[in-house]
Amino acid sequence: MNPEVYDVTIIGGGPVGLFGAFYAGLRGMRVxxxxxxxxxxxxxxxxxxxxYVYDMPGFPEVLAKDLAAQLIRQAMRFKxxxxxxxxxxxxxxxxxxxxxxTSKGVRHYTRTIVICAGAGAFTPRKLDAEGVAEFEGKGVYYGVRDKMMFAGKRLLIVGGGDSAVDWALNLYPIAQEVTLIHRRDEFRAHEHSVQELRRSPVRVLTPYEIRRVYGNGQLEGAIVFHNKTQEELNLPVDAVILNLGFVASLGPxxxxxLELQGNQIVVDEYMRTNLPGVYAAGDVCTHPGKLKLIATGVGEVCTAVNHAKSVIDPNAKMFPGHSSDMQLPPLQ
Ligand SMILES: Cc1cc2nc3c(=O)[nH]c(=O)nc-3n(C[C@H](O)[C@H](O)[C@H](O)COP(=O)(O)OP(=O)(O)OC[C@H]3O[C@@H](n4cnc5c(N)ncnc54)[C@H](O)[C@@H]3O)c2cc1C
Known part of the structure; x- marks a missing residue:
């Protein structure tokens, strides 16, 4: 049996890959x-x-999950x-x-590829302290999927970057109480957020780290320590949210x-890599003037897909025309 061959295969279904899938559909490509x-x-x-994301054209503010839902809806238009x-x-x-x-042993045949793999397959950086692994997913979390899970709870948030500070600010209005600890006195988070944190009811302890978490079946508390004096504090908490960053790698x-610069794929002005018919766009690629933002990534993937179209169909122009002049199938 002949394998099914696609015009373009997009590796990575983040915002950039999703917009690329929409554009390839608009160009009549099998995606x-x-x-x-x-x-x-x-x-x-x-x-x-x-x-909230504030820098999407046409969306003065939009929750990241709502933006993702709209990108998915747009990407699915051409099925x-x-x-x-x-x-x-x-x-x-x-x-x-x-x-x-792929990891499932499936072989996917394609004329062109757009790699939109972001930071690669990422995993949260884990904390190696007593009890943490035991309570992971049952009181100790490496991210917030649904903030209502933490309503009315006593929370300990760990970290000094934007995620830790933003979650402290986001959650204190619905939590019973929030303590934030960081192993350094200085935060890496935006200055404005740190000022807001200082004015908020969040209890901030620096330079503190977790020594252990404990509980009987369910999490009951954490022992934290001042990393200069070693003085310990017992914090009764219902949940610990660890924001220690992510370990990301392009892996395979x-x-x-591919020509690489660090963890990124080098592309030219058409988003071509050094391999024929293989493009890259979004956080995964690099070129002079690169910005790792959604707004710029979706522009890059638009260039990549339209160039790929003109390569596999020599009669097709690279410029797609204006979508406002087209008749599209209905949105689902
Ligand atoms: C806390 C935070 C806040 C942010 N806020 C903003 C903001 O306000 N505005 C803004 O513009 N940007 C923001 N960003 C950055 C923005 O999220 C990224 O620029 C954007 O997600 C990049 O999109 P992408 O599609 O290139 O990659 P990603 O979103 O990283 O998606 C890549 C996808 O590829 C998949 N993948 C990777 N490797 C493989 C593989 N080998 N096989 C199959 N799949 C693979 C991954 O699973 C992932 O789903 C923020 C980032 C963070 C962490």
Whole structure:
């Protein structure tokens, strides 16, 4: 049986990959999206679904999860094939096609590829302190999926970056009480957020770290310590939220023969990589003037997809025309 061949396969279903899928559909291409996560949306869904994004054209403010939902709706207009929980592992050239093999052992055949893998397959940086692994998912969390889970609870938030400070500010109005500890006296978070934190009812302890968490079946508290004096404090808490950053790696993509600069794929002005028919867009790529933002990433993927269209169909122009002049199938 002949394999199904797609015009373009997009690796990564974050905001950039989703917009790329929409644009490829608009150009009449057969599109497939592959993502290692169980749901689409990339960082918007996995890392900060409850945070507001303020720098999307036409959206003065929008929750990340709502932005993801709209991007998914837009991407699905032309009914792309979506393969979730599949990590792209290997890439090989067979005649004039590319074959991507995934962690499920599936071989995906495609004429072109747009890599929108963001920071790569990411995992939260784990804390190696007594009790933490035992209570993970049952009182100790590495992110906030649904902030109402923490309503009325006594919370300990750990970290000094934007995520830790933003979650402290987001959660104190609904929690019973919030304590934030950080191992340094200075925060990496935005100055404005740190000032807001200082004015808020959040109890801030620095330079403190977790020694252990404890409980009997369910989390009851945490022992934290001043990392200069070693003085310990017992904090009775119902939940601990750890924001220690993420460990991200391009993983297998690094061995595909792509030109890399650190953890990023080098592209030219058409978003082409050094491999024929393989493009990259969004956080995963780099070029002079690169900004890691959604607004710029969706522009990059638009260029990548339209260029790919003009390559696989020599009669097609790169410029797609104006969508406002087109008749589109109805939104679902
Ligand atoms: C806390 C926080 C707040 C932010 N706020 C803003 C903001 O206000 N405005 C803004 O513009 N940007 C913001 N950003 C940055 C923004 O989220 C990123 O620029 C954006 O998500 C990049 O989109 P992407 O599609 O390139 O990558 P991602 O969103 O990272 O998506 C990449 C996808 O690729 C998948 N993937 C990776 N490797 C593989 C593989 N081998 N096989 C299959 N799938 C794979 C991943 O699972 C992931 O779903 C924020 C980021 C964070 C962390």
């Amino acid at each position: 497939k999206i592959i993502d290692s996560l169980p749901e689409l949306g990339g960082q918007l869904t996995a890392l900060y679904p409850e945070k 792309p094939t979506v393969c979730l929980e599949e990590r792209a592992e290997t890439l090989e050239r067979v005649d004039d096609l590319w074959v991507i093999t 993509i690094k061995s595909w023969g």
